[in-house]
Structure formats: C-alpha cells, structure tokens
Amino acid sequence: MTDLPAQKVDLKSILSTPARVDNSEGMSYLQSVPRRIVTLYIPLTIIVVILLFPFYWMGLTAIKPDEQLLDLDKYNPFWTWNPTFKHIHKLLFESYYPHWLWNTMYVAVGATVLSIIASVLAAYAIVRLRYKGANLVGGLIFLAYLVPPSILFIPLATVVFQYGLFDSPLALILTYPTILIPFSTWLLMGYFKTIPFELEECALIDGASRWQILIKIVLPLAIPGLISAFIFCFTLCWNEFIYALTFLQSTPNKTVPVAIVNEFVDGDIYRWGSLMAGALCGSLPLVILYAFFVEHYVSAMTGAVKE
C-alpha cells in the first residue's frame, strides 16, 4: 500500500519531462544512477587515477625544490610549495639534453620517413599489383613484425660494427625500419584495400603509369592512413631503447631514453629532480603530438591488430 503513491509520483515526473527520457538511448534506462556509480564510475576512476598518477608524480618532482623532495616529514609530498624551474633550467642549459632531444628527433624522423616510403611501395605492390607470391610476401612481413629487437641486437651490433656505423645516428636510422616497416606496411595494406579498384582502372585507361596512379590517386586518398602510420612509427622510434643503448656510446650522440638512464645517475645520489624533469621533457613532445592526433593514433593501433 505504501508503494503505490510513490509510483504515481514517479510516473508523473517522468511524463512531465519527456525530453529527458528521450535522451537515454539504447538500453541505458535499465540502469539506475547508484548502480552506475558503483559498477562504472568508481572502478573507472580508480583505474584512470592509477594510470595517470606516475605522470603527476613525474611533473611534481620536476618542479619541486630539492629540500622538499628530501624532507618528507615537514612537507606533504603530494603537493609542492614554491615550485622551481631550477631542474628544468639545469637540464636545458647545463647538460647535453638539447643535443639528445635533437638526436632523438633526427633519428625518429629519418627512420620514419625511410620506412614510410618503403612501406607505401611495398603495401601498394602487395595489395594492387598482386605479383606472383604477393600473399606469401605479405605473410612473411607479418612474421617480421613478430621478431622482437631483443633477439636481434647482438648480431646487429656486429653488423653495425662491420659497416663502420658504430656510435653514429645512421646506425639507428638504418636499423629502426626493421621494426617500423612490417607494422606500417600491414597498416597501409588495410588502407589501400579500401580504395576502389575502379579509380585505378580509369586512370590506367587514361594512360597513367603505375607510378602516376600511386602518386596522384592512391596516396591522396590514403592520407589518413599515412598520418596514422607516421605518428605510430615516430612514437615507436622515440620509444626504442635497446638498439640505441647498444649502438651508441659517446654522450653527445645518445638519444633521450638512453641518455637519461645512463647520464643522470651521479654515483650513489640520484638527481631525482633533474631525472624526472628529463623524463617529463622527453615525454612531452609525444604527448603533444598524441593530443592532436588521438583518432589517427587509435586507428593505427587497432588497425594493425585487426588486419
């Protein structure tokens, strides 16, 4: 008996606000707000906070003065007072850091451009020229994708040494494409498949060569795919560690990840402030790039897996 009036009121309020009811699409009306808070928002918040906390910590440490870093009793470590740019200043003006950033950028752009050119040609040939054995080559390239750098770095070190490329950025520019080409070829094959055959047939009838078709018809249509491949390759290069650690030796030649691990450790005392500032500055370029191209990035990541 007590339930009845409550139901009536509910019905009235629903009827009086029809627009709100219309907004709930699909089956979401089956879920109540408290239930959603417990099953959705709380777990999601916990996971996202854990995923993002290390970056907060990195950023906080980078701008914290030293005495606050080392005195946990006097200052609450979760916040900072009187933030300082001393660590970042030291990093940028008293170390090789700009050099390292420039090296990383140079190597990443070089290797990415080389790999994209090679993979555009390869992907087009596999998908559209369909020469004898194209499928087999496609399969082999997928297998190459699965060969990890950690079983290649020892023999590659001897190869690099033989060619006289040791301690030169060229060694990285030439070896990174082995990681990038399989991935981007596979990704671009997916994009090329979606371009209608008829366009190419028309061009062939009009007397275009295969090269003209690729440059003037296929590539302009595959620009989203190219951007995805470019960004993803760039990120992979920036991220690469084991080849850079093995092939580079002199301090000014190193890339950011290797240099930070090797150069910022002063005997027993770790320079935490500069270390974190270095890690932060090394991540920022990628995060900024990522912020502009999230969708391309996601499609690159999922596209390569889906194919």
Added chain:
Amino acid sequence: MADIALAPRRAKTEIREATAWEQLRHNRNWLGFWFMLPAMAFLIFFLAYPLGLGIWLSFTDTRIGRVGHFIGTENYEWLWDDAIFWLSVFNTLIYTFIASAIKFAVGLYLALLLNERMPFKALLRAAVLIPFIVPTVLSALAFWWIFDSQFSIISWSLKHLGLITQNINFLGDTTWARICVIFANIWRGVPFVAITLLAGLQTVQPSLYEAATLDGASRWQMFRFITYPLLTPIIAVVMTFSVLFTFTDFQLIWAMTRGGPVNATHLMATLSYQRAIIAGQLGEGAAISSAMIPFLLAAIMVSWFGLQRRKWQQGESND
C-alpha cells in the same frame, strides 16, 4: 581478310621487339619486384640476415673485438649447467604469465567500462592511452622513483595510514622487486589491451544485447555468451602481441632494476645483454637470445590459428 590475317603477326613482332626494357617496366611481376625492393632490402639486411647470424653466433665463441670459431653446442651446454640462466628463464616465464594474465583481465574490464555510455568518453579514452605513448624507459624511471627505498610515496602513504612502521624496500627485496616490475609492466600494457579490445567491442551489434535482455539474460550471461565469443579472435591476436612483447621485455627491467637484486628480476633479454655487451661474450649472449626463439614460435603459432579462426568467422576466403 588479308588484313586480319596479317595484323596479329605484325603485332607479335612489335611485342617481341619491346621485350627487354619494356618488360622490366610494365610486367606485373617485375613491377612488383621494383616496388618491393626498398622494404625487402631493409628487412633482408637488417632483419633476416642478423636473425641467421645470431643463431650462427650462438655456436661460436665470438667475443667483442675477436672473431669467433665454431665450437658446436658448447655455449648451450654451458648454459644448461648455469643456474643464473635457468633463474632468468624462470623469471621470464613468471613475469610473462602473471603480467599477461592480469593485463588481459584488467584490460578487458577497462574496455567493458569504456564501452558504456558516459560523459567525457573520448577524453577518458585518450587519457587511458597515455601510458602507452610515453616512452617506456621514462615511465620506468618514474616508477623507480615511486618505488625508491627511502623516499617512496607508497611507503610514506602507508606509514601515515598506520599500516606499516618501516619503509618497504621495494626494489631491494627479491619478492618486492618482482612484484614492482610486474606491476610496472601491467601498468604500461593495460592501455594497449583495453583500447584494442574496445575497438573489438564497438563492432558487436547492440541488437544482440537487446534480444538477450528480452530473453531474460543476466549481465554475466550477456558477457559470457555474446561479448566473449565475438571477441575471441581479437583477444587471440592482442594477447599474442602482449605475450610476445612481455616475454622479450628489456627496457623496463633495465631502467628499474638492471636484473637485480641477486638476479631476481633478470629476464632472458637482460641477461643476454649483460653477457654479450657488458661482459663481451657475444657467443654466449647470442645463445641466450636464441633460446627465446622456441617460445616465440609457440606464441606465433597461437597467433596464426587465432587469425585463421577470425577469417573463418567473418566468412571471408583465406586471401
């Protein structure tokens, strides 16, 4: 009639004249060869050749600065009796197994959460992927600092909550060190698993869930009998990648522990780096990394069957 009889013959001779240069430019197979050349050159010189060379090196006693001689399986026999090598194999297996299992569970859960309708969904999805974007070494350094023996923020928080009285020696204790590196690996791997599975989830048709709801299915049943079966192919691929890259992980360990304490976190990749590059025993290091190949082949077989099944499910021909 005479014209028709003559025309093909004339055409034939023309084709024959054009062969040498024209065929190289227009024949489909030759064109394919030219287009493949740059990619193949890279992959053969810097991937296939080193792969073979690595296996060859593992049968020699090469050191840095000295050409090696063939010594048969001596490196492998040596490793067979090497306790540290077996410890590294054990660590690698544990590391791969635990990290992949948890990455899969948390990744799938996160994907299911992100698949719900909610405000700021795009923003959340972008934020979740950030650990994957940032270079592993740099985030490993952040973890190194978070797990510091003296100034760890975790120890500090637990102490202020009154749960512990002394700092936990995260990276100095063998068990804790293993837990920490596995945690860092999971932290880095979850976004990849979650975002790729989310892409798979978005292709599942909502009408299936509506039909199941009408039939009175519970949320668990909907997951078990609709979501999971439709997601299996993509799960197979994602997990193969995840297992492969966890198994051959190097940079996370190198930045956080360098294999210590007492080799408790040495993986096969870090051990081979230490033996080959730091100690200079290229042959022995190559033997350790070659020993990873059988495991990798097993993972690739799983991936292959996963892909086959996917094509079959989509009703595509195997092209």
